[in-house]
Amino acid sequence: MSEHLTSPLFPMLRKLERWGVVAEDDRVALLSLPHSLRIVEANQAVVREGCKVTHTCLLRSGFVHRFKVVADGGRQILSIQMAGELVDLENSMLDVADHGVQAISQCELALIPVEALLSLASKRPQVAVAMWRSTLVDSAIFREWIANVGRRDASTRLAHLLCELGMRLESSGGRKRDRYTMPLNQEQIGDSLSLTAVHVNRTLRGLEDRGLIVRDKREITIPDWKALAHAGDFQAGYLHLGKSPQSTSLGLPASAQ
Amino acid sequence: MSEHLTSPLFPMLRKLERWGVVAEDDRVALLSLPHSLRIVEANQAVVREGCKVTHTCLLRSGFVHRFKVVADGGRQILSIQMAGELVDLENSMLDVADHGVQAISQCELALIPVEALLSLASKRPQVAVAMWRSTLVDSAIFREWIANVGRRDASTRLAHLLCELGMRLESSGGRKRDRYTMPLNQEQIGDSLSLTAVHVNRTLRGLEDRGLIVRDKREITIPDWKALAHAGDFQAGYLHLGKSPQSTSLGLPASAQ
DNA sequence: CGCCCATTTGACAGCTTTCAAATCGCGTGG
DNA sequence: CCACGCGATTTGAAAGCTGTCAAATGGGCG
Numbered sequence: 391m392s393e394h395l396t397s398p399l400f401p402m403l404r405k406l407e408r409w410g411v412v413a414e415d416d417r418v419a420l421l422s423l424p425h426s427l428r429i430v431e432a433n434q435a436v437v438r439e440g441c442k443v444t445h446t447c448l449l450r451s452g453f454v455h456r457f458k459v460v461a462d463g464g465r466q467i468l469s470i471q472m473a474g475e476l477v478d479l480e481n482s483m484l485d486v487a488d489h490g491v492q493a494i495s496q497c498e499l500a501l502i503p504v505e506a507l508l509s510l511a512s513k514r515p516q517v518a519v520a521m522w523r524s525t526l527v528d529s530a531i532f533r534e535w536i537a538n539v540g541r542r543d544a545s546t547r548l549a550h551l552l553c554e555l556g557m558r559l560e561s562s563g564g565r566k567r568d569r570y571t572m573p574l575n576q577e578q579i580g581d582s583l584s585l586t587a588v589h590v591n592r593t594l595r596g597l598e599d600r601g602l603i604v605r606d607k608r609e610i611t612i613p614d615w616k617a618l619a620h621a622g623d624f625q626a627g628y629l630h631l632g633k634s635p636q637s638t639s640l641g642l643p644a645s646a647q
Numbered sequence: 648m649s650e651h652l653t654s655p656l657f658p659m660l661r662k663l664e665r666w667g668v669v670a671e672d673d674r675v676a677l678l679s680l681p682h683s684l685r686i687v688e689a690n691q692a693v694v695r696e697g698c699k700v701t702h703t704c705l706l707r708s709g710f711v712h713r714f715k716v717v718a719d720g721g722r723q724i725l726s727i728q729m730a731g732e733l734v735d736l737e738n739s740m741l742d743v744a745d746h747g748v749q750a751i752s753q754c755e756l757a758l759i760p761v762e763a764l765l766s767l768a769s770k771r772p773q774v775a776v777a778m779w780r781s782t783l784v785d786s787a788i789f790r791e792w793i794a795n796v797g798r799r800d801a802s803t804r805l806a807h808l809l810c811e812l813g814m815r816l817e818s819s820g821g822r823k824r825d826r827y828t829m830p831l832n833q834e835q836i837g838d839s840l841s842l843t844a845v846h847v848n849r850t851l852r853g854l855e856d857r858g859l860i861v862r863d864k865r866e867i868t869i870p871d872w873k874a875l876a877h878a879g880d881f882q883a884g885y886l887h888l889g890k891s892p893q894s895t896s897l898g899l900p901a902s903a904q
Numbered sequence: 905c906g907c908c909c910a911t912t913t914g915a916c917a918g919c920t921t922t923c924a925a926a927t928c929g930c931g932t933g934g
Numbered sequence: 935c936c937a938c939g940c941g942a943t944t945t946g947a948a949a950g951c952t953g954t955c956a957a958a959t960g961g962g963c964g
Contacts, residue, residue, distance in 0.1 A: 440884070458794040461803070461880035466794040480783055488787050488885040511779075512772040519768055522779040525786065526737055530745050532789035537715040537723040540796040540841030543919075546718070575942065584797030589920055591944060607929085623718035627697070628745040801952070832910065843953055848912060864961090 397421040398500045401474040402448045408632060409523035416517050419510055425500045430493045437478055437491040445501040447477040452497030453573040458489050467582040469531060474562045479525050494573055527630045534628045539584045542623060544593045547583045549602065549622025552610060561631050568612040654678040655757045658731040659705045665889060666780035673774050676767055682757045687750045694748040700739040702758040706732050709754030710830040715746050724839040726788060731819045736782050751830055784887045791885045796841045799880060801850045804840045806859065806879025809867060818888050825869040
């Protein structure tokens with residue numbers, strides 16, 4: 391499958407294989423999907439809420455966030471997506487976007503027509519199930535965010551986000567969970583955690599003062615992962631990264647604490 | 648298909664047909680799924696977080712909620728599920744439950760083995776896509792809840808929940824969106840909205856004082872739907888009930904305002 | 905009639921927000 | 935090489951929404 395590596399869609403295959411795509415012809419079919427490449431600059435819209443969505447995006451590089459805007463103008467960030475992830479399978483499978491997608495940094499996207507994806511899903515059930523599971527993991531993260539925003543105080547919330555980003559950045563390759571560059575500015579962190587940027591700033595300093603993180607510009611270092619995870623009430627199970635055994639919640643590996 | 652009506656699984660078919668199951672043999676296959684019936688009393692656990700999930704539940708009657716518990720013991724309700732809905736396709740497709748499910752009232756459940764569902768999904772892509780879409784709608788509701796809990800004040804949040812429940816109760820049949828019996832007590836409302844029961848009580852009275860709702864025990868009457876929807880920043884699009892045209896957000900029908 | 909859980913109500917504390925303003929970082933142009 | 939401009943980060947003080955803690959009231963049921 392070495393020739394697969396050259397396809398712009400390769401990262402999608404890598405992601406979906408975690409969820410069950412194994413047959414060689416499934417791989418070929420996936421990589422043969424029609425698509426177009428596109429660059430989006432930071433802070434530009436990728437998908438607008440309320441519009442009909444005709445393409446699903448594979449994020450090849452950069453970061454985007456999904457968001458909603460409420461009546462008083464406040465923005466709530468719903469999730470952060472990173473390189474290798476399928477963005478907006480959710481919106482595109484339901485026709486009308488119920489939330490917006492915006493670039494955080496400059497991004498490279500591969501756009502895949504929804505009909506092509508649906509057609510593939512109909513012909514190749516294993517691919518359909520893998521994409522389905524992929525959206526279910528997104529869904530699990532949404533659920534955790536409801537609890538995070540709803541029931542944890544500011545410093546716990548923030549610690550939780552730092553852990554989640556660390557785990558996901560490491561999992562998607564390239565970075566270490568205990569040392570990475572924060573892709574969000576403080577206002578974006580605030581909109582993710584339902585806090586004001588001002589309070590994010592103070593809370594960030596609070597974590598630093600407690601020795602839970604070290605900051606150098608946007609670079610975050612986590613000297614004691616377990617301590618930060620504890621402070622953030624973070625248990626990695628909801629990310630479904632597959633490293634934990636399938637047993638009761640008591641059986642989580644040390645790395646997931 | 649009159650004989651279908653006798654199957655305990657018929658409500659599932661009704662639900663999935665909205666999302667694309669149309670062929671007669673798909674219907675037959677769905678209704679032929681192996682299953683067992685079970686009654687769960689109010690306040691009893693249906694699924695425990697951290698456990699391996701082997702069955703998906705179809706809720707035939709009653710209400711359940713999904714929830715997470717955070718470090719300080721606080722509970723966050725993630726969603727309310729009502730009769731006719733598939734509960735926990737999410738947990739069961741990902742093996743290990745990342746959240747709990749608990750009965751709000753006495754419930755009748757039909758339990759379907761996950762392997763049987765997966766096998767069906769592999770053989771019948773249309774069924775797989777319909778189930779997928781069904782979970783995507785759940786996901787859309789999670790997203791709205793993140794924004795609701797995160798960025799709206801208590802009275803807006805509560806009005807929003809009242810609208811959502813009204814719409815969904817009407818959609819699932821039997822009740823009217825502007826007059827229904829609240830399935831949750833005030834503590835459960837609080838855990839859904841990330842408020843204390845005390846504050847829910849005050850906020851409920853606040854809506855009543857403003858004439859937005861009328862209460863008689865648990866029965867809620869909404870004299871002016873549009874007014875409550877406005878107060879709750881409620882736009883029904885995220886429920887993907889299919890009544891709205893597939894256009895921009897400007898094209899919502901009056902009933903969805 | 906009495907018990908128990910859900911609903912109400914009051915007073916006060918507290919975490920976050922608000923509103924301003926200062927400082928910092930860094931790319932750009934003189 | 936240094937001044938300028940602008941967004942991001944910090945910091946302070948005060949107000950506000952919601953939580954906390956208690957206790958009273960109400961309704962359903964044995």
